[in-house]
Amino acid sequence: MKQTAPPLRRGWTTGSCATAAAKAAWLVLQGHEPPATVWITLPSGKNVTFSLCQYSGTPDAPCAAVIKDxxxxxxxxxxxxxRCTVRAGVAGSGIVFKAGPGVGTITRPGLPLPPGEPAINPTPRAMIRTALTQANHGLTPDVEVTISIDNGQELAQRTLNGRLGIVGGLSILGTTGIVMPFSCSAWIESIHRGVDVARAEGLHHVLAATGNVSEKAGQALYGLPDVALIEMGDFAGGLLKYIRHHPVPRLSLAGGIAKMTKLGQGCLDLHSSRSRADMFALAQLAAQHGAPDGLPGLIQTCPTVAEAFLLTSNHNFPLGNLIAHKAWDVAHHTLHPAAVELDVLVFDRAGTLVGKADGPLPL
Structure with a gap:
Protein backbone atom coordinates (compact mmCIF):
# COMPACT_ATOMS: atom_id res chain seq x y z
CA MET A 1 0.00 0.00 0.00
CA LYS A 2 1.28 3.46 -0.92
CA GLN A 3 2.30 5.45 2.14
CA THR A 4 0.86 8.95 2.42
CA ALA A 5 3.45 11.55 3.39
CA PRO A 6 2.61 13.53 6.52
CA PRO A 7 1.49 17.11 5.89
CA LEU A 8 4.26 19.70 5.87
CA ARG A 9 4.43 21.88 8.97
CA ARG A 10 3.87 25.62 8.60
CA GLY A 11 6.21 28.11 10.23
CA TRP A 12 6.42 31.78 11.17
CA THR A 13 7.78 34.72 9.19
CA THR A 14 10.52 36.99 10.49
CA GLY A 15 7.79 39.62 10.77
CA SER A 16 5.76 37.50 13.17
CA CYS A 17 8.84 36.71 15.27
CA ALA A 18 9.81 40.39 15.41
CA THR A 19 6.26 41.31 16.45
CA ALA A 20 6.33 38.88 19.36
CA ALA A 21 9.76 40.12 20.45
CA ALA A 22 8.63 43.76 20.20
CA LYS A 23 5.56 43.15 22.34
CA ALA A 24 7.58 41.31 24.99
CA ALA A 25 10.21 44.06 25.12
CA TRP A 26 7.54 46.76 25.36
CA LEU A 27 5.92 44.97 28.31
CA VAL A 28 9.28 44.91 30.10
CA LEU A 29 9.73 48.62 29.33
CA GLN A 30 6.41 49.21 31.11
CA GLY A 31 7.72 47.50 34.23
CA HIS A 32 6.26 44.02 33.76
CA GLU A 33 8.21 40.86 34.48
CA PRO A 34 9.70 39.40 31.30
CA PRO A 35 6.94 37.14 29.95
CA ALA A 36 7.70 33.56 28.91
CA THR A 37 5.13 33.81 26.12
CA VAL A 38 3.17 36.51 24.31
CA TRP A 39 0.31 36.40 21.84
CA ILE A 40 0.11 38.46 18.66
CA THR A 41 -2.53 38.99 16.00
CA LEU A 42 -1.81 37.84 12.44
CA PRO A 43 -3.09 39.84 9.44
CA SER A 44 -5.89 37.28 9.13
CA GLY A 45 -7.13 38.28 12.60
CA LYS A 46 -6.04 35.01 14.22
CA ASN A 47 -4.20 35.22 17.55
CA VAL A 48 -1.12 33.01 17.99
CA THR A 49 1.32 32.54 20.88
CA PHE A 50 5.12 32.76 20.78
CA SER A 51 7.72 31.69 23.32
CA LEU A 52 10.49 34.11 24.24
CA CYS A 53 13.96 32.62 24.43
CA GLN A 54 16.12 35.41 25.82
CA TYR A 55 16.09 38.88 27.38
CA SER A 56 18.88 41.45 27.50
CA GLY A 57 19.36 45.20 27.31
CA THR A 58 18.64 47.73 30.05
CA PRO A 59 15.50 48.84 31.91
CA ASP A 60 15.29 51.85 29.57
CA ALA A 61 15.94 49.78 26.44
CA PRO A 62 14.95 46.14 27.04
CA CYS A 63 15.57 43.57 24.34
CA ALA A 64 13.57 40.38 23.80
CA ALA A 65 14.39 37.54 21.40
CA VAL A 66 12.49 34.84 19.54
CA ILE A 67 14.01 31.93 17.63
CA LYS A 68 12.45 31.69 14.19
CA ASP A 69 10.71 28.42 13.39
CA ARG A 83 15.77 40.40 18.54
CA CYS A 84 13.80 43.54 19.25
CA THR A 85 14.85 46.45 21.44
CA VAL A 86 12.21 48.97 22.50
CA ARG A 87 12.88 52.37 24.04
CA ALA A 88 10.70 55.39 24.75
CA GLY A 89 10.38 57.83 21.87
CA VAL A 90 9.63 61.52 21.52
CA ALA A 91 6.08 62.46 22.49
CA GLY A 92 3.83 62.36 19.45
CA SER A 93 6.32 60.38 17.34
CA GLY A 94 4.31 57.17 17.30
CA ILE A 95 6.21 53.97 16.52
CA VAL A 96 9.55 54.53 14.77
CA PHE A 97 11.40 51.59 13.21
CA LYS A 98 15.18 51.14 13.17
CA ALA A 99 17.45 48.52 11.63
CA GLY A 100 19.76 46.89 14.12
CA PRO A 101 22.66 44.53 13.37
CA GLY A 102 21.73 41.94 10.75
CA VAL A 103 18.75 43.88 9.33
CA GLY A 104 19.29 45.65 6.03
CA THR A 105 18.67 49.18 4.80
CA ILE A 106 17.00 50.00 1.48
CA THR A 107 19.21 51.87 -0.99
CA ARG A 108 17.28 51.61 -4.29
CA PRO A 109 13.79 52.61 -5.46
CA GLY A 110 11.17 50.07 -6.50
CA LEU A 111 10.79 48.29 -3.16
CA PRO A 112 7.75 48.71 -0.86
CA LEU A 113 9.61 51.39 1.14
CA PRO A 114 11.79 54.30 -0.02
CA PRO A 115 15.59 54.36 0.06
CA GLY A 116 17.02 55.04 3.48
CA GLU A 117 14.34 53.09 5.34
CA PRO A 118 15.15 49.94 7.32
CA ALA A 119 14.16 46.80 5.39
CA ILE A 120 11.17 46.11 7.63
CA ASN A 121 8.29 45.51 5.24
CA PRO A 122 4.87 47.18 5.57
CA THR A 123 2.99 44.13 6.89
CA PRO A 124 5.45 43.43 9.75
CA ARG A 125 5.35 47.13 10.63
CA ALA A 126 1.56 46.99 10.75
CA MET A 127 1.66 43.83 12.90
CA ILE A 128 4.02 45.49 15.38
CA ARG A 129 1.86 48.63 15.54
CA THR A 130 -1.18 46.45 16.22
CA ALA A 131 0.60 44.43 18.92
CA LEU A 132 1.92 47.46 20.80
CA THR A 133 -1.36 49.35 20.49
CA GLN A 134 -3.27 46.34 21.86
CA ALA A 135 -0.83 46.10 24.76
CA ASN A 136 -1.21 49.85 25.42
CA HIS A 137 -4.99 49.74 25.96
CA GLY A 138 -5.75 50.75 22.39
CA LEU A 139 -3.42 53.76 22.25
CA THR A 140 -0.40 53.81 19.94
CA PRO A 141 2.70 54.33 22.12
CA ASP A 142 5.58 56.65 21.30
CA VAL A 143 8.47 54.21 21.02
CA GLU A 144 11.51 53.37 18.95
CA VAL A 145 11.60 49.74 17.80
CA THR A 146 14.96 48.34 16.69
CA ILE A 147 14.99 44.89 15.08
CA SER A 148 18.14 42.77 14.80
CA ILE A 149 18.92 39.29 13.52
CA ASP A 150 21.95 37.39 14.75
CA ASN A 151 24.33 36.68 11.82
CA GLY A 152 21.85 38.44 9.53
CA GLN A 153 24.52 40.11 7.42
CA GLU A 154 26.12 36.75 6.67
CA LEU A 155 22.75 35.11 5.94
CA ALA A 156 21.83 37.95 3.60
CA GLN A 157 24.69 37.00 1.30
CA ARG A 158 22.66 33.90 0.40
CA THR A 159 19.68 36.00 -0.70
CA LEU A 160 18.90 38.45 -3.52
CA ASN A 161 19.02 41.40 -1.10
CA GLY A 162 22.23 42.80 -2.52
CA ARG A 163 20.84 42.76 -6.04
CA LEU A 164 17.69 44.46 -4.79
CA GLY A 165 19.66 47.23 -3.13
CA ILE A 166 19.17 46.09 0.47
CA VAL A 167 22.51 46.38 2.26
CA GLY A 168 23.71 45.37 5.69
CA GLY A 169 21.49 42.39 6.38
CA LEU A 170 18.19 40.64 5.90
CA SER A 171 14.68 41.95 5.35
CA ILE A 172 11.89 41.55 7.89
CA LEU A 173 9.27 39.92 5.69
CA GLY A 174 5.80 38.43 5.60
CA THR A 175 2.35 39.28 4.24
CA THR A 176 0.39 36.69 6.23
CA GLY A 177 2.70 36.06 9.19
CA ILE A 178 2.85 32.38 8.25
CA VAL A 179 5.52 30.53 6.24
CA MET A 180 3.94 28.03 3.87
CA PRO A 181 6.21 24.96 3.57
CA PHE A 182 7.87 24.89 0.18
CA SER A 183 7.50 21.55 -1.56
CA CYS A 184 7.15 21.44 -5.33
CA SER A 185 5.19 18.21 -5.43
CA ALA A 186 2.99 19.11 -2.47
CA TRP A 187 2.25 22.61 -3.73
CA ILE A 188 1.47 21.46 -7.27
CA GLU A 189 -0.76 18.75 -5.84
CA SER A 190 -2.66 21.41 -3.88
CA ILE A 191 -3.03 23.46 -7.08
CA HIS A 192 -4.55 20.48 -8.84
CA ARG A 193 -6.93 19.84 -5.98
CA GLY A 194 -7.99 23.48 -6.01
CA VAL A 195 -8.85 23.23 -9.70
CA ASP A 196 -10.75 20.00 -9.05
CA VAL A 197 -12.81 21.65 -6.31
CA ALA A 198 -13.63 24.64 -8.51
CA ARG A 199 -14.76 22.35 -11.32
CA ALA A 200 -16.81 20.24 -8.94
CA GLU A 201 -18.51 23.40 -7.67
CA GLY A 202 -19.37 24.31 -11.24
CA LEU A 203 -17.57 27.66 -10.99
CA HIS A 204 -17.42 29.67 -14.19
CA HIS A 205 -14.45 31.82 -13.16
CA VAL A 206 -11.23 30.83 -11.33
CA LEU A 207 -8.41 33.15 -10.27
CA ALA A 208 -4.86 31.86 -9.75
CA ALA A 209 -2.39 34.18 -8.06
CA THR A 210 1.33 34.20 -7.36
CA GLY A 211 0.95 35.68 -3.87
CA ASN A 212 -1.30 37.10 -1.19
CA VAL A 213 -1.41 40.71 -2.44
CA SER A 214 -2.33 39.79 -6.02
CA GLU A 215 -4.84 37.21 -4.82
CA LYS A 216 -6.71 39.68 -2.60
CA ALA A 217 -6.62 42.40 -5.24
CA GLY A 218 -7.84 40.05 -7.97
CA GLN A 219 -10.59 38.67 -5.76
CA ALA A 220 -11.79 42.18 -4.96
CA LEU A 221 -11.68 43.21 -8.62
CA TYR A 222 -13.95 40.36 -9.71
CA GLY A 223 -15.90 39.71 -6.50
CA LEU A 224 -14.95 36.04 -6.47
CA PRO A 225 -15.65 33.61 -3.60
CA ASP A 226 -12.73 32.01 -1.75
CA VAL A 227 -13.36 28.65 -3.42
CA ALA A 228 -12.55 30.25 -6.78
CA LEU A 229 -9.02 31.19 -5.65
CA ILE A 230 -6.00 29.02 -6.47
CA GLU A 231 -2.68 29.56 -4.65
CA MET A 232 -0.50 29.19 -7.74
CA GLY A 233 2.64 30.58 -6.14
CA ASP A 234 5.60 30.13 -8.47
CA PHE A 235 4.12 27.12 -10.25
CA ALA A 236 2.47 28.69 -13.29
CA GLY A 237 3.33 25.63 -15.36
CA GLY A 238 1.80 23.25 -12.84
CA LEU A 239 -1.44 25.20 -12.98
CA LEU A 240 -1.66 25.83 -16.73
CA LYS A 241 -0.76 22.30 -17.79
CA TYR A 242 -3.34 20.84 -15.42
CA ILE A 243 -6.08 23.19 -16.64
CA ARG A 244 -5.15 22.27 -20.22
CA HIS A 245 -6.43 18.78 -19.44
CA HIS A 246 -9.04 19.82 -16.84
CA PRO A 247 -10.38 23.09 -18.29
CA VAL A 248 -12.43 25.74 -16.53
CA PRO A 249 -14.59 28.23 -18.47
CA ARG A 250 -12.59 31.28 -17.42
CA LEU A 251 -9.16 31.69 -15.83
CA SER A 252 -7.59 34.89 -14.48
CA LEU A 253 -3.89 34.90 -13.70
CA ALA A 254 -2.82 37.51 -11.15
CA GLY A 255 0.69 38.34 -10.09
CA GLY A 256 3.32 40.91 -9.35
CA ILE A 257 5.34 42.76 -11.96
CA ALA A 258 8.50 40.64 -11.73
CA LYS A 259 6.80 37.24 -11.79
CA MET A 260 4.49 38.19 -14.65
CA THR A 261 7.52 39.45 -16.57
CA LYS A 262 9.18 36.06 -16.18
CA LEU A 263 6.00 34.30 -17.29
CA GLY A 264 5.85 36.56 -20.34
CA GLN A 265 9.44 35.59 -21.14
CA GLY A 266 8.49 31.91 -21.19
CA CYS A 267 9.32 30.87 -17.62
CA LEU A 268 6.73 28.51 -16.16
CA ASP A 269 8.57 28.16 -12.84
CA LEU A 270 8.65 31.65 -11.35
CA HIS A 271 10.79 31.01 -8.25
CA SER A 272 13.73 33.41 -7.89
CA SER A 273 16.24 30.56 -7.59
CA ARG A 274 15.09 28.90 -10.82
CA SER A 275 14.33 31.75 -13.19
CA ARG A 276 15.48 35.32 -13.80
CA ALA A 277 13.89 38.20 -15.64
CA ASP A 278 15.77 39.12 -18.82
CA MET A 279 16.21 42.90 -18.65
CA PHE A 280 17.53 43.08 -22.21
CA ALA A 281 14.39 41.35 -23.50
CA LEU A 282 12.23 43.68 -21.39
CA ALA A 283 14.02 46.67 -22.90
CA GLN A 284 13.48 45.28 -26.41
CA LEU A 285 9.77 44.81 -25.68
CA ALA A 286 9.49 48.44 -24.65
CA ALA A 287 11.41 49.59 -27.73
CA GLN A 288 9.15 47.58 -30.05
CA HIS A 289 6.06 49.22 -28.62
CA GLY A 290 6.85 52.88 -28.73
CA ALA A 291 9.06 53.60 -25.73
CA PRO A 292 10.61 57.09 -25.90
CA ASP A 293 14.19 57.31 -27.15
CA GLY A 294 16.65 56.39 -24.45
CA LEU A 295 14.15 54.62 -22.19
CA PRO A 296 14.91 51.06 -23.41
CA GLY A 297 18.59 51.62 -22.68
CA LEU A 298 17.76 52.73 -19.16
CA ILE A 299 15.47 49.70 -18.67
CA GLN A 300 18.28 47.40 -19.69
CA THR A 301 20.56 48.78 -16.97
CA CYS A 302 17.96 48.42 -14.18
CA PRO A 303 18.89 45.67 -11.70
CA THR A 304 15.25 44.67 -11.11
CA VAL A 305 11.92 44.70 -12.92
CA ALA A 306 10.46 46.76 -10.06
CA GLU A 307 13.00 49.51 -10.67
CA ALA A 308 12.37 49.35 -14.44
CA PHE A 309 8.64 49.64 -13.85
CA LEU A 310 9.12 52.66 -11.59
CA LEU A 311 11.30 54.23 -14.28
CA THR A 312 8.72 53.67 -17.03
CA SER A 313 5.92 54.94 -14.79
CA ASN A 314 7.80 58.20 -14.40
CA HIS A 315 7.82 58.41 -18.23
CA ASN A 316 4.09 57.55 -18.44
CA PHE A 317 4.95 54.46 -20.48
CA PRO A 318 2.50 51.50 -20.01
CA LEU A 319 5.02 48.75 -19.32
CA GLY A 320 2.52 46.90 -17.11
CA ASN A 321 0.14 46.32 -20.00
CA LEU A 322 2.96 45.03 -22.22
CA ILE A 323 4.01 42.61 -19.49
CA ALA A 324 0.41 41.44 -19.11
CA HIS A 325 0.03 40.81 -22.85
CA LYS A 326 3.29 38.84 -23.06
CA ALA A 327 2.23 36.73 -20.07
CA TRP A 328 -1.13 36.17 -21.77
CA ASP A 329 0.66 34.90 -24.90
CA VAL A 330 2.68 32.32 -22.96
CA ALA A 331 -0.25 31.21 -20.79
CA HIS A 332 -2.58 30.93 -23.79
CA HIS A 333 -0.02 28.85 -25.69
CA THR A 334 0.44 26.57 -22.67
CA LEU A 335 -3.32 26.09 -22.27
CA HIS A 336 -3.82 25.18 -25.96
CA PRO A 337 -5.95 23.42 -27.14
CA ALA A 338 -8.23 23.88 -24.11
CA ALA A 339 -10.99 26.41 -24.74
CA VAL A 340 -10.41 28.63 -21.70
CA GLU A 341 -11.26 32.31 -21.58
CA LEU A 342 -8.06 33.86 -20.23
CA ASP A 343 -7.02 37.20 -18.79
CA VAL A 344 -3.88 38.35 -16.98
CA LEU A 345 -3.71 40.92 -14.18
CA VAL A 346 -0.49 42.60 -13.07
CA PHE A 347 -0.45 44.29 -9.66
CA ASP A 348 2.14 46.37 -7.86
CA ARG A 349 3.11 45.72 -4.24
CA ALA A 350 0.26 47.88 -2.99
CA GLY A 351 -2.31 45.80 -4.88
CA THR A 352 -2.91 48.46 -7.55
CA LEU A 353 -3.73 47.11 -11.00
CA VAL A 354 -0.92 48.27 -13.31
CA GLY A 355 -1.43 45.94 -16.27
CA LYS A 356 -4.21 43.87 -17.82
CA ALA A 357 -4.60 41.72 -20.93
CA ASP A 358 -7.35 39.49 -22.31
CA GLY A 359 -5.73 38.86 -25.67
CA PRO A 360 -2.44 38.99 -27.61
CA LEU A 361 -0.40 42.12 -28.10
CA PRO A 362 -1.71 44.31 -30.91
CA LEU A 363 0.55 44.44 -33.93
Missing amino acids: AGDDPDITHGAMV
Missing part, protein backbone atom coordinates in the same frame (compact mmCIF):
# COMPACT_ATOMS: atom_id res chain seq x y z
CA ALA A 70 10.12 28.17 9.64
CA GLY A 71 8.34 24.83 9.93
CA ASP A 72 9.23 22.42 7.13
CA ASP A 73 10.22 25.23 4.77
CA PRO A 74 13.91 25.24 3.73
CA ASP A 75 14.26 28.87 4.82
CA ILE A 76 17.76 30.23 5.44
CA THR A 77 16.45 32.10 8.48
CA HIS A 78 15.11 28.95 10.17
CA GLY A 79 16.60 28.88 13.67
CA ALA A 80 17.76 32.51 13.49
CA MET A 81 17.57 34.68 16.60
CA VAL A 82 15.27 37.65 15.96
